Amino acid sequence: MTVISKDIDLAAKILQANEVIAIPTETVYGLAANIYSEDAIKKIYSLKNRPHSNPLIVHVGSINKAEELVESFPEKAKLLAQRFWPGPLTLILQKSPKVPNWITAHKQYVAIRIPHHQKTQELLQKIAFPLAAPSANPFMRISPTSANHCYNYFNEKIELILDGGACKRGIESTIISFHDSFPTILRLGSISIEEIKSEIGEITVHNNIKDEIIAPGMHNKHYSPNTNLILVDDVSPALIASLKAEKIGVLTFNKLISHQKIIKCLRLTKTLNLKEAAKNLYSFLHQLDNINTDIIIAEKVPLSGIGVTINDRLFRASQK
Ligand code: TXA
Ligand code: MG
Secondary structure, X not given: OOEEEOOHHHHHHHHHOOOOEEEOOOOXXXXXXXXXXXXXXXXXXXXXXXXXXXXXXXXXXXXXXXXXXXOOOOHHHHHHHHHHOOOOEEEEEEEOOOOOHXXXXXXXXXXXXXXXXXXXXXXXXXXXXXXXXXXXXXXXXXXXXXXXXXXXXXXXXXXXXXXXXXXXXXXXXXXXXXXXXXXXXXXXXXXXXXXXXXXXXXXXXXXXXXXXXXXXXXXXXXXXXXXOEEEEOOOOHHHHHHOOOOOEEEEEOOOOOOOOOEEEEEXXXXXXXXXXXXXXXXXXXXXXXXXXXXXXXXXXXXXXXXXXXXXXXXXXXXXX
């Protein structure tokens, strides 16, 4: 039986026994375990059905703890850490020998972040080890932004889901690598490209939709609902009428449309607010995936700030 609970002591106890639990963060829920337990880490990979070549993010409670796990902390990485931690930023830095190879898929670089969620911060203070935590979804599926989403994926398979409510950001952390001390955005995330630039100046964005895939988990097909999803510039009743499908789910940025074929239409924001749209994105995709439709039609959002990240996720969700 999987328990959904707010009990931090219980969560710490299960982690100390080298078991896997789900934890809340401000971005999405994670499947967490002690980085020093090879057995526990193997369980994460098998629960997620994730290839072993795909490394895990290490979650720590303070910048000091992060520094202990790396060989060097380049100046620009420090600026970013000071500005955005705790928060939805992951830094990939040269690892110290302390970090086990089973976390990094034998790479010499480790991904680290300090999550901004009170429950998980308290949990990290109670335990003596960092937590590896990939998003708590099976490989390729939509990330979870509530305890219930985790329950639907892993009921009976994990002992505990630490309940921290709905995730405030709703989209994964922005990942910046510092290979040879040179910063590159490897995954668009909850912190926009503009926010990063305002801290450290120009930065390369490795757009791995077109470029070679260098973050191993950044496949084009990712974040996918079971239902077929089509991404369009503009959803209109005329477009809906032209489709063969009879039962349609619709996800828009701001407008509501109706048509006899639309089973459900959800709008990401009522106030044209991109942050609200990001917070709702996965939760609404879960909702639309769980009703019985032939197809989901999603509409692109405005291409500024976090809107760039939302469109990136919608694009991946639309890949077959
Ligand atoms: O917001 C987040 O980052 C969430 C929460 C739970 O913290 N975590 C998350 O983890 O999104 P995951 O495993 O679903 O995605 C992490 C991505 C993967 O694409 C992985 O390949 C990449 O980060 N990654 C992790 N360690 C890496 C490394 N050492 N080098 C290159 N890429 C790495
Ligand atoms: Mg993930």
